[in-house]
Amino acid sequence: MATTHTLRAKHRRSRLRTLAFLSPWLIGFTVFFAYPMISTVYFSFMHYDGFKPPTWVGTKNWKYVFESYPFFWPALRNTLWLVVIMVTLRVLFGLGIGMLITKIKTGTGVFRTLFYLPYLAPPVAATMAFTFLLNPGTGPVNSILEKAGIPAPGWFNDPSWSKPALTLMFLWGVGDLMVIFMAALLDVPKDQYEAAELDGASAWQRFRFVTLPNISPIIMFAVVTGVIAAMQCYTQPLVAGKVASGVIQGAGTMFQPGYPEHSTLTLPQLVYNLGFQRFDYGSACVVALVLFALSMAFTALLMRRRGGLIQAGD
Amino acid sequence: MAQVLERPVESKTPAAPTPAERTARRKALLRWIAVHSLGIAAALFFTLPFVFVFLTSLMSDSQALSRDLIPHTWEWSNYRKVFDTPGFLTWWKNTLIYAGLGTVLVVVSSVPVAYALAKFRFRGRNLTLMLVISMMMLPPQVVVIPMYLFWAKQLDLSGTLWPMIIPLAFGDAFSIFLLRQFLMTIPNEYVDAAKVDGCGDLRTLLKIILPMAKPGIAAIALFQFFNAWNDYFGPQIYASENPGAWTLSYGLESFKGAHHTDWNLTMAATVLVLAPVILVFFFAQKAFVEGVTLTGVKG
Numbered sequence: 128m129a130t131t132h133t134l135r136a137k138h139r140r141s142r143l144r145t146l147a148f149l150s151p152w153l154i155g156f157t158v159f160f161a162y163p164m165i166s167t168v169y170f171s172f173m174h175y176d177g178f179k180p181p182t183w184v185g186t187k188n189w190k191y192v193f194e195s196y197p198f199f200w201p202a203l204r205n206t207l208w209l210v211v212i213m214v215t216l217r218v219l220f221g222l223g224i225g226m227l228i229t230k231i232k233t234g235t236g237v238f239r240t241l242f243y244l245p246y247l248a249p250p251v252a253a254t255m256a257f258t259f260l261l262n263p264g265t266g267p268v269n270s271i272l273e274k275a276g277i278p279a280p281g282w283f284n285d286p287s288w289s290k291p292a293l294t295l296m297f298l299w300g301v302g303d304l305m306v307i308f309m310a311a312l313l314d315v316p317k318d319q320y321e322a323a324e325l326d327g328a329s330a331w332q333r334f335r336f337v338t339l340p341n342i343s344p345i346i347m348f349a350v351v352t353g354v355i356a357a358m359q360c361y362t363q364p365l366v367a368g369k370v371a372s373g374v375i376q377g378a379g380t381m382f383q384p385g386y387p388e389h390s391t392l393t394l395p396q397l398v399y400n401l402g403f404q405r406f407d408y409g410s411a412c413v414v415a416l417v418l419f420a421l422s423m424a425f426t427a428l429l430m431r432r433r434g435g436l437i438q439a440g441d
Numbered sequence: 442m443a444q445v446l447e448r449p450v451e452s453k454t455p456a457a458p459t460p461a462e463r464t465a466r467r468k469a470l471l472r473w474i475a476v477h478s479l480g481i482a483a484a485l486f487f488t489l490p491f492v493f494v495f496l497t498s499l500m501s502d503s504q505a506l507s508r509d510l511i512p513h514t515w516e517w518s519n520y521r522k523v524f525d526t527p528g529f530l531t532w533w534k535n536t537l538i539y540a541g542l543g544t545v546l547v548v549v550s551s552v553p554v555a556y557a558l559a560k561f562r563f564r565g566r567n568l569t570l571m572l573v574i575s576m577m578m579l580p581p582q583v584v585v586i587p588m589y590l591f592w593a594k595q596l597d598l599s600g601t602l603w604p605m606i607i608p609l610a611f612g613d614a615f616s617i618f619l620l621r622q623f624l625m626t627i628p629n630e631y632v633d634a635a636k637v638d639g640c641g642d643l644r645t646l647l648k649i650i651l652p653m654a655k656p657g658i659a660a661i662a663l664f665q666f667f668n669a670w671n672d673y674f675g676p677q678i679y680a681s682e683n684p685g686a687w688t689l690s691y692g693l694e695s696f697k698g699a700h701h702t703d704w705n706l707t708m709a710a711t712v713l714v715l716a717p718v719i720l721v722f723f724f725a726q727k728a729f730v731e732g733v734t735l736t737g738v739k740g
Contacts, residue, residue, distance in 0.1 A: 141563070144642050148557035149569065151550035155611025159588065160576060166587035177590070224483060230476045240726070241484045244491075247722055247729075249671040251690045252714045255697065256494045259704055267493045270508040299490065306733045359580040362673040370697050398582040403678065408586050419583040426578040430571055 164419075171412040181409075188409040192417075196410065201389040202397050205290065209360055209393070213294045214353040221304025221349060222342075228305060229312050239305075246302030254366040257296045258283050262371075283371035286390035293364060293391065304349055311345040312338070351429045358422055364391035365399075394418050491715075498709035505705035519709040523696075528684055529710075532692040539602050539688055540669035546609040547665045548658060551616040556646050558617065559624035560632050570621070576614035581674055589678055600683035605675040609665075615736075616661040622735045623657030624650065660732035663725055667718060689714050 146153070171188055175181035192199050224242055231238050245253070260268050261282035269279035282292040319337045328336065339346075368386035384400050385392025394414060402411030458466070497505055498519055500512040523529060557563075558570055593599035627650065635645040651658070669688075676691035687695070696710045722729060 141561075145557055145561050145563045148553040148561070148642070151610070152554040152573070152612035152614075152617060155550075155608065156572065156576070159608050159611065160579075160584060163584035163587035163591070166590075167584060170586060177594070227476065227479055227483060231480045232473065233477065238480050238484060241487050243730075244719060244722070245487050247667070247718050249667075249690055249714055249718060251671070251673050251693050252711045255693060255707060255711045256490055256715075259497065259708060260490055260493055262704075265506055265508055265704065267497075267508075267510050270510065299487065303733050306730055310734050355578050359582075361580075361582070366673070366694050369694065395580055395582040398585060399677075402586050402589070408590070411586050415583045415586060418580050422578055422580055422583070423575065426575050429578070430574060 167412045167415050167419075170409050171416055173409050175408040176406045177408060184409065188407075188413045192410050192413045196397075196401075198385065198389060198392055198397055198400065199414070201385070202392040202394050205385075205390065205392055206358055206360070206394050208290055209293070209357040210354050212290075213297055214350060214357055216294060217297055217301055217304065217353055218346060218349045220298050221301045222308050222346070224301060224305045225308025225312055228309050239309075242305055243302035245299045248300065250362040251366055253296060253300065254363045255370065257292065257299075258367050258370040261292050261295075283367050283391075284387060286388040289367070289371075289387060289390045293360075293367065296363065307345055307349065308342070311342040315341040348429075351425055354425050355422060355429075358393075358418070358425070359395060360393050361395040364393055365396055367391060394421075494708050494711055494715075497705055498712050500705045502703060502705060505703065505708075516705070519705050520713070523706055523709045523713060526696070526706075526710075528687065528692060531685060532687050532689045535602060535686060536670060536688040536690070539605055539672075540666045543606050543609045543669045544662050544665045546606070547613045547616050548662055550610055550612045551620060551661065552651070552654075552658070553646065554612050555617045555620035555624055556650060558621045559627075560629065560650075570618075573614050573617050573621075577618055579614075585674075585678060592679060599679055601686055602680065602688075604679040605669075605672070613661075613665065616665060619664070619732060619735050620654070620657050620661050623660070624654060627653050656728060656731055657735070659725065659728040660735065663721070663728050664732055666721075670718065 170181065172183060172185060173181035174184045174187070228235065228239055228242065248256070260266050263269055263279065263281045263284055266282075269282075272279040280288040280291075282288050315338060319341070320333060323333045323337050365384070368384065368391045372386040384396050395418060397414045398411050398418070401407050401414060493510065496511055499515045499517065500509070500519075501514060501516050504513060554573075558566065558573070588604070589599075592604035598604050631649055631653070632645055635649045640648065671690055672688065673690050673694075676686070676688045680686035680688070680691065684692075684695075693710055693714050697707045
């Protein structure tokens with residue numbers, strides 16, 4: 128009797144201590160996620176401009192976003208473009224650089240540092256740098272291209288080149304992928320390569336049948352985290368559009384987002400445009416919920432219970 | 442010395458290489474050259490943007506508008522002009538407050554949560570961890586409308602740094618996850634041994650785990666510092682109306698607006714935002730790389 132009593136007290140103590148250790152995050156989760164999430168759903172059915180009290184409008188905001196707001200579908204298309212093309216190129220390039228760095232035998236540390244540094248560049252600084260480098264008029268890249276006799280594109284000032292320009296900038300910051308691919312490649316068991324070589328496998332066959340299967344979880348991880356990052360892409364396209372269009376920042380400037388011609392508009396920018404430029408908080412919440420649904424779908428892919436990439440584990 | 446040099450060399454050189462060996466050696470050399478040329482090409486791609494930005498930051502006003510790549514005169518005074526721009530020093534101060542205070546708060550609040558997720562066994566642990574990971578993946582725009590209304594309308598704190606700093610006192614999902622991954626690599630035996638010695642949970646964490654977790658804590662501190670340094674969305678939402686509360690990343694973009702066509706000054710300001718990051722990296726390379734690998738797949 129006495130023992131069960133102490134056991135129960137012990138259990139209660141251990142539950143309390145767990146709660147105590149988790150409390151900062153539990154409070155944060157409630158105040159900074161659960162409560163605002165419920166409010167986002169609530170506001171998506173309200174008309175609210177921040178001044179007059181919110182009024183119930185049913186699905187009006189939803190209809191507005193999907194049917195009459197001119198930027199929603201272009202933004203979704205751009206986001207999908209970035210998700211498919213930019214992520215593919217970034218993973219391929221990251222893998223290539225990761226393989227290259229494992230083959231470099233002289234000055235490895237120097238090369239690795241040089242390849243890694245751009246990843247650290249603050250997004251605004253990187254975007255300022257690239258809008259300058261790719262400036263059609265005075266930028267060094269076009270100066271060099273023209274000297275070489277290659278027709279120079281308009282980059283951030285041309286709707287058909289603005290997304291490739293963004294992609295180029297993201298390829299430049301591939302250092303994080305290089306590091307995780309390098310770690311994965313060095314983990315591939317050496318004897319599998321030796322066995323393949325004994326069997327007379329060519330370099331391509333060794334890559335295809337030894338390297339790829341061994342690093343496929345990391346490729347998956349890079350793809351899914353890349354997709355999530357592409358969906359959240361906000362600062363770079365916004366700043367590039369503003370700087371390339373020559374807009375002057377300050378109170379009262381209304382920036383038409385996605386310069387040129389909505390080509391750099393992404394979903395997160397719509398939340399800002401609708402909420403903080405048009406003071407239509409209700410419709411902004413609709414876009415926020417679309418963004419939420421998409422990002423949770425991809426996160427679920429990352430954490431599938433079996434064969435998931437991030438395992439809770441024991 | 443001379444004697445040493447003149448000493449007859451014993452014929453240790455192996456027999457002349459067979460043709461097969463020679464082709465193998467030539468192949469290896471060619472491969473070495475190919476790999477390193479590719480490496481140099483890649484290195485140019487990664488470094489030339491830095492070089493061009495730096496060179497432009499030293500050009501005169503008129504030359505910055507030309508197509509020249511290398512400055513005629515080296516205008517170091519451009520950097521002085523950037524510092525003299527009204528607001529620039531305030532942006533530095535704000536960034537250091539946001540990054541410094543935020544980092545301390547994130548570390549203090551995330552360590553116990555990560556410790557519980559790594560070393561305690563309790564019901565709902567996996568669920569909690571999955572929620573943490575979901576939060577890590579969540580775009581800040583999803584909850585920004587109610588958050589803004591909360592800080593601005595209810596607490597009247599817009600135009601200050603507080604709406605960005607205060608939430609960091611309640612743990613940060615990325616830091617919790619990264620640190621949890623690190624703490625998983627510390628064997629449980631240390632915790633058990635401490636318990637046998639009569640250590641309470643808090644003492645075990647402070648005396649046993651923390652000293653071993655220093656590299657993990659360094660990684661989350663660095664990442665948090667740079668998150669604040671890089672943050673654009675937070676200042677745009679909460680501080681845009683008050684330039685006195687702008688941070689470097691947010692102010693940098695306005696710099697191009699204020700100095701409409703002065704690419705030289707804009708690039709000098711860009712260098713000043715980039716440089717601290719690169720400087721810190723050289724002192725803390727290991728923590729960075731460890732952080733990136735820890736967020737990788739190891740469960």
